[in-house]
Amino acid sequence: MAQTAQTAQTRTAPAGTAGGENSGGRHPGDRILRDATRHSAARTVALALLAVTAIGATLLLPAALGHTLDLLLARRGAEATRWVLLCAGLVCAPAALDALEDVLSGTTAARATAWLRHRLLAHVLAVGPRATARFAPGDLVTRLVGNAADVGTAPGTLAGSVASVAAPLGGVVALGLIDPWLAVGFLAGAPLLALLLRAFARASGDCAAEYQRLQGEIAGRLVEAVGGARTIAAAGTERRETTRVLAPLPGLSHQGHRMWRVQGRAAAQAVTVVPLLQITVLAVAGLRLTQGALSVGDLLAASRYAVLATGVGVLVGHLGAIVRARTAAGRVAEVLAEPGTAHGYCRLPAGPGTLELRGVSAERGGRTVLRDVDLVVPGGTSLAVVGRSGTGKSVLAELAGRLADPAAGVVTLDGVPLRELGHDTLRRAVGYAFARPAPLGGTIGGTIAFGAFDPGPDAVTEAARAACADGFVRRLPLGYATPCEAAPLSGGESQRLGLARAFAHAGRVLILDDATSSLDTLTEHEVTRALHGTTTRTRVVVAHRASTAARADRVAWLADGRLHATGTHEDLWRDPEYRALFGAR
Numbered sequence: 219m220a221q222t223a224q225t226a227q228t229r230t231a232p233a234g235t236a237g238g239e240n241s242g243g244r245h246p247g248d249r250i251l252r253d254a255t256r257h258s259a260a261r262t263v264a265l266a267l268l269a270v271t272a273i274g275a276t277l278l279l280p281a282a283l284g285h286t287l288d289l290l291l292a293r294r295g296a297e298a299t300r301w302v303l304l305c306a307g308l309v310c311a312p313a314a315l316d317a318l319e320d321v322l323s324g325t326t327a328a329r330a331t332a333w334l335r336h337r338l339l340a341h342v343l344a345v346g347p348r349a350t351a352r353f354a355p356g357d358l359v360t361r362l363v364g365n366a367a368d369v370g371t372a373p374g375t376l377a378g379s380v381a382s383v384a385a386p387l388g389g390v391v392a393l394g395l396i397d398p399w400l401a402v403g404f405l406a407g408a409p410l411l412a413l414l415l416r417a418f419a420r421a422s423g424d425c426a427a428e429y430q431r432l433q434g435e436i437a438g439r440l441v442e443a444v445g446g447a448r449t450i451a452a453a454g455t456e457r458r459e460t461t462r463v464l465a466p467l468p469g470l471s472h473q474g475h476r477m478w479r480v481q482g483r484a485a486a487q488a489v490t491v492v493p494l495l496q497i498t499v500l501a502v503a504g505l506r507l508t509q510g511a512l513s514v515g516d517l518l519a520a521s522r523y524a525v526l527a528t529g530v531g532v533l534v535g536h537l538g539a540i541v542r543a544r545t546a547a548g549r550v551a552e553v554l555a556e557p558g559t560a561h562g563y564c565r566l567p568a569g570p571g572t573l574e575l576r577g578v579s580a581e582r583g584g585r586t587v588l589r590d591v592d593l594v595v596p597g598g599t600s601l602a603v604v605g606r607s608g609t610g611k612s613v614l615a616e617l618a619g620r621l622a623d624p625a626a627g628v629v630t631l632d633g634v635p636l637r638e639l640g641h642d643t644l645r646r647a648v649g650y651a652f653a654r655p656a657p658l659g660g661t662i663g664g665t666i667a668f669g670a671f672d673p674g675p676d677a678v679t680e681a682a683r684a685a686c687a688d689g690f691v692r693r694l695p696l697g698y699a700t701p702c703e704a705a706p707l708s709g710g711e712s713q714r715l716g717l718a719r720a721f722a723h724a725g726r727v728l729i730l731d732d733a734t735s736s737l738d739t740l741t742e743h744e745v746t747r748a749l750h751g752t753t754t755r756t757r758v759v760v761a762h763r764a765s766t767a768a769r770a771d772r773v774a775w776l777a778d779g780r781l782h783a784t785g786t787h788e789d790l791w792r793d794p795e796y797r798a799l800f801g802a803r
């Protein structure tokens with residue numbers, strides 16, 4: 219136990235992947251928006267500076283124009299020429315700054331999106347199979363691709379919003395500087411404008427949330443349909459499936475129309491309110507001109523500042539983009555809130571690979587599917603797990619190598635709870651093979667080598683031989699170097715690659731969950747002979763065939779999520795119920 223003497227404390231999943239992401243913010247997405255902006259802080263500040271500078275030039279222009287007009291009316295031509303040139307500069311500067319801003323906001327969005335996708339993907343993989351149990355794969359992809367891109371636009375939009383708020387505010391201040399009564403005239407009607415913006419933000423927030431949810435739903439159904447294309451073709455249900463996948467489309471269209479209506483209504487209200495405010499300012503300015511408090515140039519400047527002060531069009535655009543980004547951030551936050559798997563720091567002591575389940579229970583879909591299982595698999599021995607379909611064999615296999623944690627109880631390997639083992643220690647100690655292994659790794663050889671460590675070409679070939687895969691791999695055009703996409707595999711070939719992968723990596727424990735179900739009897743016989751021809755590894759084999767159970771040292775018989783009996787296959791075979799599991803009398 220010396221090597222395990224480290225504390226039993228656990229470390230959380232990789233940075234930014236732990237749970238509890240939502241605690242703190244009012245809206246679940248606020249924290250994500252803050253993080254994305256913080257990640258692009260320098261660029262966001264640069265963008266805001268560019269935008270504010272452009273707005274500064276825009277705000278100076280009316281004053282300069284007014285002054286130029288007054289100079290021209292006073293026939294001070296030489297001085298007026300300098301001011302005309304200044305006005306030209308003030309017209310050109312915002313255009314040049316806008317162009318710079320466009321380039322910078324594009325690259326800022328791309329970087330922020332890439333950062334968020336990276337973080338999100340790392341988190342989803344750290345959560346493991348639980349992520350796809352909670353979110354449909356298509357929905358997850360939508361969150362990772364579309365919603366992350368919406369969030370990525372937030373830093374640029376926020377910087378732009380600073381400017382779009384600065385322009386109206388600057389306009390009001392400038393009106394006040396020309397004549398306080400102008401500002402008073404404007405502010406009298408301003409609350410109407412504020413109400414209009416608030417109503418727009420609320421209504422568009424609702425639309426965006428529902429729109430993005432429906433997009434995720436369609437993507438989820440689409441991925442299901444693509445994955446089940448063969449079943450759909452065999453069932454002849456193409457039309458029905460198309461209808462099912464696209465069923466949320468009318469809802470999506472409804473939300474799209476609703477969004478247009480919200481924007482149209484905001485535009486119509488703005489068209490009514492904005493000119494009224496501008497006319498109010500102009501009326502006050504005209505009155506003050508007749509009183510001699512303002513010059514003609516001041517009147518010109520006031521008319522332009524009134525336009526700036528009521529310039530909510532850009533603000534509405536930014537508000538819409540922020541609402542979309544915030545809603546998308548909420549959907550991203552939901553994924554990040556799913557806690558990542560925490561690992562300990564312990565290493566394994568020298569030991570034979572004794573696996574022990576103590577009082578283990580598991581829940582799936584809110585239901586207890588495995589209850590109070592106590593089981594010891596002595597190091598170097600093999601255990602077959604049998605039982606009717608749906609009795610919890612795969613769930614037990616998941617818990618035995620910590621693909622999932624039990625709801626209650628503890629699983630230990632050579633006396634160390636799996637939860638306390640370091641990530642790499644655990645993955646090097648336990649190897650898995652499944653019924654439908656994924657061809658990850660680029661090439662066929664890479665698929666076998668895919669794991670916590672690269673076993674090297676010799677170990678890959680040796681594992682392939684033990685899994686009866688070497689022969690068919692060598693017949694491929696490039697042998698082990700054949701790219702996966704150039705080597706369509708049968709179910710049995712695919713399973714043999716999965717077995718080879720497990721053989722090449724498993725340390726002390728090898729867990730086979732239905733991993734030989736597609737093999738022909740002869741191949742299955744050879745593979746299980748190789749599997750059981752060792753006493754250096756503990757083996758847990760989910761079995762449906764009596765012959766597989768017969769070759770194991772012991773059998774664990776599950777019934778209704780409980781451990782019904784354990785013993786040798788020979789002993790259990792005396793029980794007619796046990797024989798019935800395998801269709802024997």
Ligand SMILES: Nc1ncnc2c1ncn2[C@@H]1O[C@H](COP(=O)(O)OP(=O)(O)OP(=O)(O)O)[C@@H](O)[C@H]1O
Pocket residue numbers: 351582583587605606607608609610611612613614
């Ligand atoms: N993600 C999940 N959500 C809800 N229920 C689940 C989930 N995974 C498994 N279950 C349920 O848990 C029970 C046990 O499932 P498990 O896959 O372990 O059965 P099994 O004994 O391996 O079956 P089979 O022999 O058919 O593969 C089943 O009733 C199954 O429906």
